[in-house]
Amino acid sequence: MINQINYIKSKKAIDGGPVKVLVIGASTGFGLASRITSAFGSDASTVGVYFEKPPAPGKPASAGWYNTAAFEKQAHEAGLYAKSINGDAFSDEIKEKTIALIKKDLGQVDLVIYSLASPRRNHPKTGVAHNSVIKPIGEVFTNKTVDFHTGVVSEISINPATDEEIANTVEVMGGEDWGMWIDEMKAANILANGVVTVAYSYIGPALTEKVYRKGTIGRAKDHLEATAFEISDKLKDIDGKALISVNKALVTQASSAIPVIPLYISLLYKVMKEEGIHEGCIEQIQRLFEQRLYTDTTIPVDEKGRIRIDDLEMRPDVQAKVQALWAEADTDSLASIGDLAGYRSDFMNLFGFEVPEVTYGTDVNEMVEVSGLV
Ligand code: NAD
Ligand code: NA
Numbered sequence: 001m002i003n004q005i006n007y008i009k010s011k012k013a014i015d016g017g018p019v020k021v022l023v024i025g026a027s028t029g030f031g032l033a034s035r036i037t038s039a040f041g042s043d044a045s046t047v048g049v050y051f052e053k054p055p056a057p058g059k060p061a062s063a064g065w066y067n068t069a070a071f072e073k074q075a076h077e078a079g080l081y082a083k084s085i086n087g088d089a090f091s092d093e094i095k096e097k098t099i100a101l102i103k104k105d106l107g108q109v110d111l112v113i114y115s116l117a118s119p120r121r122n123h124p125k126t127g128v129a130h131n132s133v134i135k136p137i138g139e140v141f142t143n144k145t146v147d148f149h150t151g152v153v154s155e156i157s158i159n160p161a162t163d164e165e166i167a168n169t170v171e172v173m174g175g176e177d178w179g180m181w182i183d184e185m186k187a188a189n190i191l192a193n194g195v196v197t198v199a200y201s202y203i204g205p206a207l208t209e210k211v212y213r214k215g216t217i218g219r220a221k222d223h224l225e226a227t228a229f230e231i232s233d234k235l236k237d238i239d240g241k242a243l244i245s246v247n248k249a250l251v252t253q254a255s256s257a258i259p260v261i262p263l264y265i266s267l268l269y270k271v272m273k274e275e276g277i278h279e280g281c282i283e284q285i286q287r288l289f290e291q292r293l294y295t296d297t298t299i300p301v302d303e304k305g306r307i308r309i310d311d312l313e314m315r316p317d318v319q320a321k322v323q324a325l326w327a328e329a330d331t332d333s334l335a336s337i338g339d340l341a342g343y344r345s346d347f348m349n350l351f352g353f354e355v356p357e358v359t360y361g362t363d364v365n366e367m368v369e370v371s372g373l374v
Helices: 002-010 029-042 063-077 092-105 163-173 176-187 216-238 261-275 281-293 316-328 331-337 340-350 364-371
Strands: 020-024 045-050 082-086 109-114 120-122 129-131 141-147 152-158 191-201 241-246
Touching: 002 029, 002 063, 002 281, 020 029, 020 092, 029 045, 029 063, 029 109, 029 281, 045 063, 045 092, 063 082, 082 092, 092 176, 109 176, 120 163, 129 163, 141 261, 152 331, 163 216, 176 191, 176 216, 191 216, 191 281, 216 241, 241 281, 261 316, 261 331, 261 340, 316 331
Parallel strands: 020 045, 020 109, 045 082, 109 191, 191 241
Antiparallel strands: 120 129, 141 152
């Protein structure tokens, strides 16, 4: 957290950057990095929505809760507005609460980041609980995977999803909820003229295609990406636009749950670190803001209208090296040909361990006081 803030402070301010920002999915991963970049790179006021367990007697809170408390403390010390709402972003109630807070405190926002990753969504209109699955479509997928806790590489076979599972995954991770947020915010007149909204997507290599981009989650990403065009149409009258940013594969709570991906990431990290082009969430988002979103020129996009900050991951020489390592990867070789140590340390950091600045035994009540949670 502090490392991420310091990284942003070490960069020059983002010229013409955002002023008032809503981040949906703000407590970890790319969403937290987006909030930090907005606040400390552009002095932006930020509202963050997230879903985390607060501390209970004798029980610590979940990591994203502490991230948010620490972020707010730093932001407030820097004289920046920062408030957060902890609750289910898919619900009408949390949307209403967030809109009311923005209306009261900020008036309007000029940037809305949509960075939710969730295995489940309770649909606010139908009441149906949808669960997402990570499965291939059409045929069984068999490939190598690693249990990164033990380092054991094995073969995994995943049965194809049913049509119902595909539809449920699109309900959870597709674009409907993003569209609802923007519709409701627009109706409440809290979107500034020229507003930009960005949602995060992933593509990845041929190696993971059958389980990711051409699987259930890929269908959801297809839907999310199509939703960007629909939202842009609806925002035309206020000169607004919706964009997709395709980000790099990184260790987050979301990605560590996907089979095959951790093995890919451990090889990718090794190659990218050797090339000196490795980035974490904060480096990715800093580059998104400075070199894509807030420049004097038109935003560069691919043939499908998407911003690409996965450009370094997808470089042909990087992918060729990863593919060669993939062929060799087994339990014995992985420790030397892959960056399992880097994977594990990033994974531990997600939960607040191995982070030098944390004082263990910090009084939880003190954290509650500084957090200013709404
Ligand atoms: P993450 O798990 O680190 O963050 C998810 C955030 O969503 C957290 O702040 C969490 O509190 C919040 N959240 C989840 N359910 C919620 C709910 N019901 N209500 C409110 N908040 C909720 O995940 P991440 O990896 O940063 O993923 C964010 C986005 O980036 C996703 O769309 C993901 O597909 C995309 N992405 C991830 C990667 C990767 O490798 N990790 C790569 C490219 C794109
Ligand atoms: Na996030």
